[in-house]
Amino acid sequence: MMNAPPTISTEGAGGRAEAQRERILSAAQRCFIEHGFHAASMADIAVAAQMSAGLMYRYFENKQAIVLAIVERQLEEKRSFIRQLHSAQAFTTGLAEAFKLWRAGDPRVMSPALYLEMSAEATRNPQIAAALRRSDALTRAELQAWLASPRSEGGFGLSQDVAASRALLLRSIVEGLALRAAREPDLDLAPLRSALEDLFARLLA
Amino acid sequence: MMNAPPTISTEGAGGRAEAQRERILSAAQRCFIEHGFHAASMADIAVAAQMSAGLMYRYFENKQAIVLAIVERQLEEKRSFIRQLHSAQAFTTGLAEAFKLWRAGDPRVMSPALYLEMSAEATRNPQIAAALRRSDALTRAELQAWLASPRSEGGFGLSQDVAASRALLLRSIVEGLALRAAREPDLDLAPLRSALEDLFARLLA
Amino acid sequence: MMNAPPTISTEGAGGRAEAQRERILSAAQRCFIEHGFHAASMADIAVAAQMSAGLMYRYFENKQAIVLAIVERQLEEKRSFIRQLHSAQAFTTGLAEAFKLWRAGDPRVMSPALYLEMSAEATRNPQIAAALRRSDALTRAELQAWLASPRSEGGFGLSQDVAASRALLLRSIVEGLALRAAREPDLDLAPLRSALEDLFARLLA
Amino acid sequence: MMNAPPTISTEGAGGRAEAQRERILSAAQRCFIEHGFHAASMADIAVAAQMSAGLMYRYFENKQAIVLAIVERQLEEKRSFIRQLHSAQAFTTGLAEAFKLWRAGDPRVMSPALYLEMSAEATRNPQIAAALRRSDALTRAELQAWLASPRSEGGFGLSQDVAASRALLLRSIVEGLALRAAREPDLDLAPLRSALEDLFARLLA
DNA sequence: CATGAATGAGACTTCATTCAT
């Protein structure tokens, strides 16, 4: 007769609750990419997740919680992606690779549209802003460490100062390219690649 | 003998109608920056513009028209800003200058937050996408022409191909920096400046 | 400096005020026919009358007053039309004639669409209902007098009772045809004519 | 395994959804009769239906859909009513009977006020116009078939041509009477009856 | 006399969220 308290046992990664959360997030991601955080309604997400709207409230306190979870997930993916770029050749190739996957609509890569949406939203939503800041700090540190590490370990042996400023620049470039990808999905990759290779040759030589 | 039909005479730049439009756009810009296109309501804008919500519809067909007008205005400002960067020293200095103005909340410079909002919205709104595309084409052409022009005219004498790929890269960098500005408004400018100067020295030497 | 009291000298039929009223009514009639009483806005009427919306309030207290004036005018036209039918041949011919004029969009004949609109509105607007009732009473009396007048005077010499019930029927038929005209503007007139001639031959023989 | 997408199962005639639709339509009908299609607001209907305004949008896409549903329902009732008139005595009696029911406010009979409203609206709303046209065609065919059927089957054995023109006339008369009913709800029925009996005697003898 | 800018109420519609079943 009375509702049991919503004791959703998180019970590890394989639990049913986790699967449901995953389903909701996957659906939400698709909706957010297509319509944006505001225009995507809970009803849209429920349809995409093939469950009732009410049920989603068992797994997420409200829409904002879903948005935040999506943001966190995307940031994690972004960091792991940037980590993969750690090697001079991979940087250019990796960016081009990701570009192609985006175009193909692969949901595992971070969607540039979603990245824009998150960034825009962060200018007004403190929770999202905090998440981005945390992720930024991690990325910055990793990039800087890579650039400062000795060449024998795949790095470039830059001083901490130079590494820091180069890291800032690299991140801006990657983000700028993401923005461009969102805006010009059928961009010709060849000139971009050659420009990037040139850039890295000069910047990290 | 017969009166003009009750429409709003646009009557040049000094007209009252134009002043009202300006008031609305200025208010809308503030609201859009603060809350985003979706979350800023017509009522919010009306309060900011100190007029009734209904009146705004004499000057703009609907909210979307206001959004579009803001977008066009911002794009024009962005282009004129990029044009000012045309000179190697100015590029770095100009970027840093703009950064400072943004921080100070100067409404004449393009707001990075608004730029993000526009870019995100463009992924779903065809009219905004078209406006960005048009503006992009202009910017690209101008940048490329600059890079390809002879050094005697302040350019770099690059071949068209190289100029094109460099222009693409430069735009991505500028946009990436805008994104960063939106996200990290109190970023330390010194490392950024040195990185940029370094970049230009190597890229456009 | 202060507005003079709105002393609109009615000054006979040729006054300027009367001309303005006429212009407004003519415009309103077109708008009401096209959009109905509710959907036609004061702004629509102002455009059609080629004057400002505010000016109309100098000649009519409010929209409702315009509606009422239109109704009265239409009713007068309807009565004069029915009066013209007074003669057995003219009845059929006159109806068919009116039908053709309606189709041609002649504004002097009563619009069936407007007649419907008025009738519908009368079921909820007491002022319009009263106007229709007054007009109805006149029409009824005229028709009945005609039917009861001796044949030597162009009538049918019916008893008052029979004349009354026949008048009721005739009016219903005319109204029914108006309704049909509104609904089926490209109705084939031939069968209708033959049916009407037949009807009158049998009913008023 | 997977739940159905959250739509409203129409599930036959006994479903809850159907009951709700019915409730809304019944409320809407009352409101439309009292205030007309335009003046009756969704809020009015919601109050009459004793539910929130928002809920109605689960059952009808928009106000226009409600209007259309009402129109269709009324037309169906009108056709079934006219079908009942098929027999010379019933025609007169049936009309008088309906007249009395209207007066009593019986919601099962078609409301003359609503009929007027529909007809007026049809002159500008293509969907309503189409519905009326469809219904008209059915009524016309049924009436004509009745008049042309042999007397042994309750008809009048008229030729198709004559039957067609008589059917047109009969419909106009019925509609004219409906209009009259709307306008003069306390009309004395006796003279009308005698006129109608007379008419049928002469027209269908 | 005439304009049309301005207002404010109210219309339709959407949507996050709750809760009885």
Place this chain on the structure above:
DNA sequence: CATGAATGAAGTCTCATTCAT
């Protein structure tokens, strides 16, 4: 656990009417 009916607030937009100019 799951549904989806239900609500209420809020959003966009229209329009009759007024009034300073």
